[in-house]
Amino acid sequence: MNLINEASPHFHGDSMTFKIMGCVCLALVPTLIAATVLYGLGAPLLVLVCIATALVCEHLCCIIMHRESTAGDLSCVVTAMLLAFTLPASCPFGIAALGTAFAIIVVKMLFGGIGTNVFNPAVAGRIFIMVALPSALSSYPDVMGKPLDAITGATPLAMVASGAEPYSYMDMLLGNHAGALGETCIITLLIGYIFLLAVKVVDGWATVPFIGTVAIVTALGGQDPVYQVLSGGLALGAFFMATDYTTTPMTPKGKIIFGIGCGLITALVRLFASAPEGVAFSILFMNMFVPLIDRYTRTQPVGGVKNALV
Amino acid sequence: MFSLHKTLGGVHPPQCKDTRDCPVTSIDPPKQVRIPLNMHIGAPCKPVVAEGDHVYVGTLIGDGEGLYAPIHASVSGTVTFVGTETLPTGQTAPVVEIASDGKMEHDPAIAVPSYTTKEEFIDCVRASGMVGLGGASFPTWFKMRAPKGKEFEYLLINAMECEPFITSDFRQMLEHTERVVEGVARCARALEIPAACIGVENNKPEAQDALEAMIKEKGYEDFIEVLRVPTKYPAGGEKVVIEAATGRQVPAGGLPADVGCLVMNVTTVSMVEEFFRSGMPLVSKVLTIAGDCVANPGNYEVPIGISVHDAVEATGGLSKDPRKIIMGGPMMGRTISDIDCPILKANNAILCIEDKAILPDETPCIRCGRCVRACPLGLMPFAIDAAARAHDAVKLDEFAVMNCMECGSCAFACPAHRRITASIHEGKGIYRSEVARLTQPVKGA
Numbered sequence: 159m160n161l162i163n164e165a166s167p168h169f170h171g172d173s174m175t176f177k178i179m180g181c182v183c184l185a186l187v188p189t190l191i192a193a194t195v196l197y198g199l200g201a202p203l204l205v206l207v208c209i210a211t212a213l214v215c216e217h218l219c220c221i222i223m224h225r226e227s228t229a230g231d232l233s234c235v236v237t238a239m240l241l242a243f244t245l246p247a248s249c250p251f252g253i254a255a256l257g258t259a260f261a262i263i264v265v266k267m268l269f270g271g272i273g274t275n276v277f278n279p280a281v282a283g284r285i286f287i288m289v290a291l292p293s294a295l296s297s298y299p300d301v302m303g304k305p306l307d308a309i310t311g312a313t314p315l316a317m318v319a320s321g322a323e324p325y326s327y328m329d330m331l332l333g334n335h336a337g338a339l340g341e342t343c344i345i346t347l348l349i350g351y352i353f354l355l356a357v358k359v360v361d362g363w364a365t366v367p368f369i370g371t372v373a374i375v376t377a378l379g380g381q382d383p384v385y386q387v388l389s390g391g392l393a394l395g396a397f398f399m400a401t402d403y404t405t406t407p408m409t410p411k412g413k414i415i416f417g418i419g420c421g422l423i424t425a426l427v428r429l430f431a432s433a434p435e436g437v438a439f440s441i442l443f444m445n446m447f448v449p450l451i452d453r454y455t456r457t458q459p460v461g462g463v464k465n466a467l468v
Numbered sequence: 469m470f471s472l473h474k475t476l477g478g479v480h481p482p483q484c485k486d487t488r489d490c491p492v493t494s495i496d497p498p499k500q501v502r503i504p505l506n507m508h509i510g511a512p513c514k515p516v517v518a519e520g521d522h523v524y525v526g527t528l529i530g531d532g533e534g535l536y537a538p539i540h541a542s543v544s545g546t547v548t549f550v551g552t553e554t555l556p557t558g559q560t561a562p563v564v565e566i567a568s569d570g571k572m573e574h575d576p577a578i579a580v581p582s583y584t585t586k587e588e589f590i591d592c593v594r595a596s597g598m599v600g601l602g603g604a605s606f607p608t609w610f611k612m613r614a615p616k617g618k619e620f621e622y623l624l625i626n627a628m629e630c631e632p633f634i635t636s637d638f639r640q641m642l643e644h645t646e647r648v649v650e651g652v653a654r655c656a657r658a659l660e661i662p663a664a665c666i667g668v669e670n671n672k673p674e675a676q677d678a679l680e681a682m683i684k685e686k687g688y689e690d691f692i693e694v695l696r697v698p699t700k701y702p703a704g705g706e707k708v709v710i711e712a713a714t715g716r717q718v719p720a721g722g723l724p725a726d727v728g729c730l731v732m733n734v735t736t737v738s739m740v741e742e743f744f745r746s747g748m749p750l751v752s753k754v755l756t757i758a759g760d761c762v763a764n765p766g767n768y769e770v771p772i773g774i775s776v777h778d779a780v781e782a783t784g785g786l787s788k789d790p791r792k793i794i795m796g797g798p799m800m801g802r803t804i805s806d807i808d809c810p811i812l813k814a815n816n817a818i819l820c821i822e823d824k825a826i827l828p829d830e831t832p833c834i835r836c837g838r839c840v841r842a843c844p845l846g847l848m849p850f851a852i853d854a855a856a857r858a859h860d861a862v863k864l865d866e867f868a869v870m871n872c873m874e875c876g877s878c879a880f881a882c883p884a885h886r887r888i889t890a891s892i893h894e895g896k897g898i899y900r901s902e903v904a905r906l907t908q909p910v911k912g913a
Contacts, residue, residue, distance in 0.1 A: 162791050162825060163805040165890035167876030168798040169481045169632065170827050173883035175834055231831065273832045273884075408837040408848075459868040460476060460707065460845040464721040466903050467865035 175272075179232035181359045182398070185350030186239045189394075192333055192343035196301045197247035201339040205242040207251045211258040212238035219267035233272050234262055240280035243340020243394055244438065245287070246298045253294040257287040277445045278405045281395075281438050288438075298336040313337050314389035315428065315435060318381070330388035341391045351397035360401040363413035364420070368396040371421025372428075379429040392424065395437035405445045412448075412455035419444045470622075470665045470695050473715035475708050477844040478700035479877045481799060483671065484632045484758075490766035492639050492754050495782035497568050501543050501773030503529065504553075506561035507813045508599045509606045510535030515564050521547045524575035525771075526748050529564045537607040537813075538597045541575075542751040542771035543568040555809070566773070578747040589658040596743040597750045597813070602626055602637075602704065602733035603796055605814035608740065611732075612659055614725050621728035623656045623664035624713050625737055627679075628697060628704030630669060631797025634817045636754045639767045640735045641668070641675035648734055649682045651741030652692055661730065664692045665713050671699040701799060702875040706731050708844050720871050735816070750813060757783050761790040761820040770811055776818055777807040791825035793818065799876040828885040839878035839888055845871055849878035853888045856895030861902035869895045 193201040212234040220227040228234075238258050245254055261283030269275040288295050298313055313336050314325055325335050333343030340347075354360045372392060373383035386392075400406060400420055407416050420440040427436025506512035513530030517523060523541040530539035541564075549565035581592040594609035614620050625648075629637040641648055648666075656664045668676045680694045695713055697703050707718050709731055716727040724731050739750055753772055757780060758765040764784035776793065780786060794801040795815050811818075839849035848867055855863035869892060878888040 159789055159807065160791070161793055161803065161805045161807075163803045164827075165887060165893065166794075166798070166800050166802060166874070167879050167889060168792060168794055168801065168803070168821075168825075168827070169876075169880055170882070170885055171479065171481070171880050173838070173881070174828065174885070175831055175883050178834075178836070178883055228832065233834070271832065273834045403834050403836040408835060408840060408850075456867075457840060457843075457846045457848055459720065459847055459871045460711065461717040461720045461722070461871065463868040463871065464719075465865050467862050467899075467906070 175231045175233070178359050179236050181354060181357050182236045183232060183239060185353045185359075186236075186243070186340070186398070188346035188349050189243065189340050189343055190239070192346040193243075193247065193339040196333055196343065197299055197339050201247040204245060204247060204249060204251065204254055204339065205239055208238035208242040208254050208258045209235050211255040212262050215259050215262040216267065219263060219271075223267070223271075225271075228272050231272065234266070237261055237266065237279045237283075239340075240394070240398055241283045244280070244284040244338050244391060246295065246337075247339040248297065248299045249287075249294050253287060253291050256291075257283040260286045273404050275404055276448070278399050278402050278441055281399055281441050281445075284438055285442060298338065300336040301334055314385070318385070318389075324382075324385060327384060327388065330385065338391065341394045344388055344393050347393045347397055354397075354401070361410075361413070363410045364400040364406055364417035365396045367414050367417030368392075368400050368421045368424075371418050372425045375422060375425035376428060379425065381429070386425075386428065390428075390435050391437040395420070395424075395441055399437075399441050405448060407448055407451045407455060409452075409455045409457060412451045415451050415455065416444050416448065419447065469663045469691075470693050470713050472695060472697065473712055475700075475703075475711050475844060476846050477842050477877060478702065479842050479880050480699075481632050481701055481880060483699075485635050485638075485671070487633070487756050487758050487765050487767055488635045488638055490635070490639070492636075492643060492767045492769050494769045495779070497543055497570055497572050498771065498774045498778045498782065500545075500548070500565060500567050501771055502549075502563055502565045502775065502810045503539060503542065503773035504555055504561045504563050504810060504812065505530040505539055506559065507539065507605060507772075508537040509604070510537075510610075512536075512561050513539050515550045515562055517541075517547050517550065517564060519547055519550055523547060523566060524573050525751055526575040526578050529566075530562070535607060535610055537599045537609070538595065538749070539564075540597055540749045540751050541566055542773050544571050544573040545569040574748065580747045581744060583658070586658060586660060592744070593740060595749065596740065598736060598740055598743070599750075599813050600733055601736045601739065601753070601814055601816065603800065603814050603816065604706075605812070608732070608736055611730065612655075614730075615723070618725045619728060620659060620661045620725065620730045621663065622714055622730070623652065623659070623661040624709055624729055624731045625652055625664065625666040625734050626704055626706070626709050626731055627666050627668045627672075627675065627734035628709065629672070630699075630701045630704040631799050631801075631817075632701075633758050633819055634756045634797050636756045636767050636816050637734050638672050638675055639754065640738050641672070642678060644738050645678045645682045647741045647745075648738045649679060649686055649688065649692065651737035653686070653688050654741055654744060655732065655737060656691060659730065662691060665695045666692065666734065667695045667697050667703075667709055667713055669697050669699045669703055701880075702844055702873075702877060705844060705873050705875055707873065720868065753811060753813065753815060755779065755811065755815060756817040758817065759790065759794075759820040760823045761786050761788050763787040772813055773810050775808045775810055776804065779811060780807075780818060780820065786820060788822060790820035791822050793820050799880065800874065830886050831884040833884055833886060836883060838881040838883065842877040842881035844875060844877060845873065847871055849888045849892065852895055853886060853891045856891045856898060859898055861899050864895045864899045869899050872896070
């Protein structure tokens with residue numbers, strides 16, 4: 159009899175990293191379908207390019223770093239999908255691939271890979287493209303079916319900035335306007351988020367304060383809070399990026415602080431800065447404070463602590 | 469008297485309590501038993517018999533002093549070996565081997581004990597050889613002595629049996645309801661504890677109802693109560709039981725007595741009562757023998773010191789080769805690699821499993837926080853795990869490594885299947901040796 163000898167517990171739960179990441183991918187699928195309907199076949203193709211780049215980059219990095227490949231845990235697929243969602247459907251494939259490679263190689267793997275990266279790779283990848291190749295993000299294609307001469311349209315926030323007539327709430331919810339391919343359709347993003355809540359992959363500790371703070375602060379700043387909440391990358395960011403495990407605080411208290419911080423920065427950027435979009439910057443900025451927030455929001459051990467060394 | 473208080477964390481492993489309807493049955497006496505004399509926390513006993521001696525069931529074979537519990541022969545027959553051996557657990561301990569004569573004759577010297585004072589009662593409990601049968605194996609008599617300046621306000625009977633598979637405590641409550649209730653009453657009265665509570669998980673409503681009916685029948689409602697506790701692992705952790713029943717938290721590094729509580733396992737109480745009725749010390753244990761490799765899963769009463777192999781064979785043997793044999797439940801039990809391992813006082817189950825015996829490989833921590841939410845003691849297991857792997861004693865201290873009771877909830881919840889509990893266990897060793905290094909005087913100073 160060849161008996162295994164190992165430490166307890168001998169029961170493990172059913173949860174697995176790739177199942178969790180798979181759920182997030184699944185939650186993004188409705189929005190991908192919406193993007194295809196809104197912006198044409200270019201949208202899913204762009205997403206596929208990003209996914210392929212991410213898988214190849216992560217696998218190669220693991221080989222170079224002499225560690226077991228983590229490409230199979232699907233976390234890089236989540237990164238790739240989220241990054242692609244922040245790009246216009248017209249973004250050249252090469253630029254999207256470059257941004258993805260930067261996200262995976264520099265932002266994720268050089269910081270130690272899954273679980274140890276400081277910054278959200280998707281957000282950092284998007285910022286990289288914005289800073290290094292701004293031409294790719296200078297124009298957003300409008301939804302299909304609009305007159306050909308209006309092939310690029312104004313994003314809602316750009317319209318507010320220019321003082322033009324804003325879109326209706328219904329158009330905002332359905333994503334029936336120009337924008338990044340996965341940011342505009344609020345309905346499908348919400349469906350995906352509710353699915354993740356239902357399967358207990360994410361919680362609302364960061365998301366609700368994030369959106370709430372944006373609404374309150376922009377309202378105080380004289381803007382229409384509903385319009386502000388429905389526009390830009392707020393829904394994508396609050397639902398899927400502020401809920402990333404690795405780059406956000408661990409405890410509910412920490413998540414609330416993180417969410418309020420993100421909301422505050424987003425709102426301030428929207429109200430006062432020249433760039434209309436603040437979600438990506440706010441998440442990246444708050445990512446830096448996660449170790450600090452974690453340090454001051456630790457759980458309290460039952461019965462206190464009896465320290466001998468500290 | 470008692471109301472349910474909220475406790476942190478917890479997980480819901482599959483219950484697998486398929487043996488709950490299996491009444492306790494006795495097995496034929498084994499040909500031999502090997503009884504280690506270190507079946508309790510504290511100093512091992514010294515053998516008081518020699519090779520060739522004839523012993524009966526209940527004859528004292530090991531005695532000691534200080535923190536210990538005496539050990540008695542579990543079969544009648546001849547002592548064939550007295551010496552020190554390395555046990556399959558890796559520990560070295562004195563062992564007494566007895567060849568059974570198959571008669572299971574009781575020691576004629578056994579008499580029903582009597583007591584009048586608290587001290588005499590505790591002395592009797594010591595003589596019974598009783599230890600915490602929930603798995604802790606702490607000598608019961610020692611626990612009953614409240615430390616100086618402390619007084620027990622509550623007697624908490626731990627009948628949660630939150631580990632999957634195990635149903636031996638459940639059978640105890642159903643088959644010996646009267647003995648359990650009388651045992652609780654006896655301990656409460658003898659130790660002058662004004663209120664007692666029996667905490668039972670809601671997955672055992674039959675036991676809850678039977679105990680409540682018996683308490684009523686005996687007229688003990690004014691000082692014994694059944695506390696119905698939601699089913700959640702580890703509801704039966706000592707600190708968790710105390711918090712659930714009283715809302716009090718045992719201070720770090722402290723004892724239940726610090727918050728006025730004495731916690732006893734339900735089978736321990738039942739066996740204490742049995743000792744005061746018949747005078748027979750602790751010589752046998754009811755085990756849940758289960759798992760997908762066992763031919764006839766059920767609850768079996770076996771003499772202490774019987775080998776795992778003999779115990780399983782006596783119930784009908786194995787139906788297929790197991791990959792893992794676990795002494796105790798799957799959450800906190802330990803695996804054995806040698807099936808000649810003897811059954812100890814605190815064992816309550818043998819699980820022979822093949823299905824799901826091989827656990828998934830570890831992958832990197834994704835900081836999801838599931839371990840933090842699962843921890844019943846409010847710790848941050850992922851951080852302790854990281855500190856232990858980095859051999860960082862200061863960080864281990866900071867994250868309160870010594871508070872951990874190693875219930876396994878964190879590792880159960882982990883989607884990366886990290887062996888967090890095992891790592892924390894190692895972390896405790898790292899921490900202890902660092903504290904020892906710093907507190908030991910510098911040579912030549």
